[in-house]
Amino acid sequence: MQYQWYPGHMSKAKREMTESLKLIDAVIELVDARIPLSSKNPDIEKMSNGKARIMLLNKSDMADPKITEQWEKYFVSKGYYVVKVNSKNNKSNGKIKETVLTACAAKIERDRKKGIKNRPVRAMICGIPNVGKSTFINTFVGKAVTLTGNKPGVTKGKQWIRIDNMIELLDTPGILWPKFDDVETGKKLAFIGSINDNILINSEMCYDLMKYLNALYPDVLAKAYETELSGDVYEDLKRIAIKRGCLLKGAEPDIERAAGIVINEFRAVKLGRLSLEKP
Numbered sequence: 001m002q003y004q005w006y007p008g009h010m011s012k013a014k015r016e017m018t019e020s021l022k023l024i025d026a027v028i029e030l031v032d033a034r035i036p037l038s039s040k041n042p043d044i045e046k047m048s049n050g051k052a053r054i055m056l057l058n059k060s061d062m063a064d065p066k067i068t069e070q071w072e073k074y075f076v077s078k079g080y081y082v083v084k085v086n087s088k089n090n091k092s093n094g095k096i097k098e099t100v101l102t103a104c105a106a107k108i109e110r111d112r113k114k115g116i117k118n119r120p121v122r123a124m125i126c127g128i129p130n131v132g133k134s135t136f137i138n139t140f141v142g143k144a145v146t147l148t149g150n151k152p153g154v155t156k157g158k159q160w161i162r163i164d165n166m167i168e169l170l171d172t173p174g175i176l177w178p179k180f181d182d183v184e185t186g187k188k189l190a191f192i193g194s195i196n197d198n199i200l201i202n203s204e205m206c207y208d209l210m211k212y213l214n215a216l217y218p219d220v221l222a223k224a225y226e227t228e229l230s231g232d233v234y235e236d237l238k239r240i241a242i243k244r245g246c247l248l249k250g251a252e253p254d255i256e257r258a259a260g261i262v263i264n265e266f267r268a269v270k271l272g273r274l275s276l277e278k279p
């Protein structure tokens with residue numbers, strides 16, 4: 001099965017983002033903590049060259065905490081400021097603000113030397129679809145106010161949100177599509193639900209997912225489905241179907257239904273906090 005991605009208006013999105021980048025000091029890039037590399041668009045890295053770079057390992061509540069620690073170190077070694085985030089709550093807001101200011105310390109110091117005081121740093125949220133940008137913006141912004149375009153110092157056509165005296169956020173995130181020549185990247189995006197499911201066959205995706213889980217977390221499926229498994233995913237999905245009462249006429253295991261269950265339970269973190277990529 002082909003895991004495909006139909007890149008809508010990639011060049012338009014890139015052009016818009018390049019324009020926005022001229023206005024900002026820092027790029028806050030969101031990735032999915034379960035697959036930080038596969039959910040990262042390499043163009044964002046290139047385009048944000050020279051800006052302060054903050055990486056949010058979002059959905060870290062769904063990822064394997066030990067692996068997320070490893071990713072944090074990895075991205076720090078690549079020059080990012082990194083925060084592990086669950087955008088569904090605001091517990092990381094303080095840490096993120098602090099990190100943005102630390103990442104922009106050189107810019108703040110340059111302003112100070114020029115006699116410019118209290119000019120907020122400006123940041124933009126970037127990421128591929130479904131990594132949680134809207135959720136994050138809502139949580140991070142809280143009750144902050146939107147600044148409209150006709151005040152002095154506010155660029156026309158762009159909306160800025162004042163987070164506090166020190167930070168302003170561009171109100172529209174930069175969205176770039178994932179990029180993959182590599183079939184494994186496509187698979188992982190499909191597993192987490194970031195590729196339109198309608199074009200995919202459940203059983204085939206499930207076999208691929210089970211192969212990943214067997215390699216990374218050998219006991220997880222047997223434990224979750226309370227059944228002895230052989231390690232052969234084709235045989236094991238049948239066993240899971242039987243265990244879960246997914247049966248067709250004549251007591252044939254209903255593979256497609258069982259596959260849907262496994263995929264949904266993986267996505268709902270019912271199989272545990274699992275990461276699909278290690279640094």
Ligand code: G4P
Nearest residue numbers: 058059060061085086087088129130131132133134135136
């Ligand atoms: P986007 O703007 O980048 O496209 O992503 P969006 O915020 O729409 O988030 C995509 C899905 O991911 C949403 O789930 C959202 O709730 C969930 N999400 C975002 N951040 C986090 C996080 O840190 N942890 C967890 N556990 N989930 C997160 P949904 O099922 O589409 O919507 P909903 O039913 O949750 O409202």
